[in-house]
Amino acid sequence: MPDAGTFVLLFFTAIAIGTVASFLGLGGGVFMTPLLLLGGFVATQPEAAGTSVAGVLFTGISASISYFRRRAIDFRIGLLFMPSAIGGVFLGRFIVQNTDPKWLTIAFAVFLLYPAAMMLLGRTSKDVKGSSEERTSGIGFYVLVIVLGFVAGTATKLFGIGGGTVFVPSLVLFLGLDIVSAVAISLFVMIPTAAISAATAWIEGTLHLEFAVPLILGIIIGAQIGPRIGSWIPKKRLRQLFGVVLVYAAVNMFLKGIG
Numbered sequence: 001m002p003d004a005g006t007f008v009l010l011f012f013t014a015i016a017i018g019t020v021a022s023f024l025g026l027g028g029g030v031f032m033t034p035l036l037l038l039g040g041f042v043a044t045q046p047e048a049a050g051t052s053v054a055g056v057l058f059t060g061i062s063a064s065i066s067y068f069r070r071r072a073i074d075f076r077i078g079l080l081f082m083p084s085a086i087g088g089v090f091l092g093r094f095i096v097q098n099t100d101p102k103w104l105t106i107a108f109a110v111f112l113l114y115p116a117a118m119m120l121l122g123r124t125s126k127d128v129k130g131s132s133e134e135r136t137s138g139i140g141f142y143v144l145v146i147v148l149g150f151v152a153g154t155a156t157k158l159f160g161i162g163g164g165t166v167f168v169p170s171l172v173l174f175l176g177l178d179i180v181s182a183v184a185i186s187l188f189v190m191i192p193t194a195a196i197s198a199a200t201a202w203i204e205g206t207l208h209l210e211f212a213v214p215l216i217l218g219i220i221i222g223a224q225i226g227p228r229i230g231s232w233i234p235k236k237r238l239r240q241l242f243g244v245v246l247v248y249a250a251v252n253m254f255l256k257g258i259g
Contacts, residue, residue, distance in 0.1 A: 010214035014055065015219075015225070033049050038252050046204075051215070060187050067188070080145050083149070085150070088153020108159050148170050171185060
């Protein structure tokens with residue numbers, strides 16, 4: 001276990017991450033991976049991602065229980081996405097095992113620019129507006145299931161995130177799902193992909209349980225706080241603030257990767 005100071009630091013930081021993520025529609029991984037790497041808690045990007053994804057798993061479980069109670073999860077669509085998403089995890093594992101960690105650090109830095117840009121504009125995936133017509137059958141639908149599942153699963157393994165940053169807007173824009181259904185499906189699919197990613201990270205030795213435990217505990221608490229205080233805070237300004245944080249993290253991770 002880490003020393004008491006480190007445990008407390010990660011625990012309270014995770015409460016903040018869980019709070020913000022829960023009312024901004026994020027999984028938290030976009031904050032946890034840079035925190036672990038740039039904070040010097042772990043040495044490489046795969047270790048940061050492997051540890052972060054353990055926290056993402058509990059975000060998915062906690063949020064999915066809430067959406068299940070609201071009957072918001074479309075299990076048919078979610079289960080269709082799972083095989084390719086799980087396949088994406090193993091594709092990500094292959095990439096991790098055959099890629100220099102510095103290139104993964106650079107790749108994540110570039111990836112961070114997307115959520116950072118959305119937040120600087122005061123937006124998140126929850127603000128995406130799609131077609132009013134659902135498209136959940138036909139060849140195009142099944143092609144999207146395969147492609148998007150692989151992308152989400154691969155991102156989960158490579159970057160220690162839930163995949164929702166890409167998943168949610170795609171479900172809304174390409175399938176015409178309403179935002180609540182898209183978020184609920186994304187979180188549901190996140191559970192097995194994050195679980196397998198965490199398990200493979202544990203086998204590979206890139207999941208540091210001593211850091212994951214305080215992150216998990218803090219995220220669980222923060223995820224309960226966020227929905228309660230979300231209506232009191234000007235979300236647009238808060239998103240822009242965290243957009244600046246993500247840009248800072250992206251720049252520093254890029255410099256760390258090329259250094």
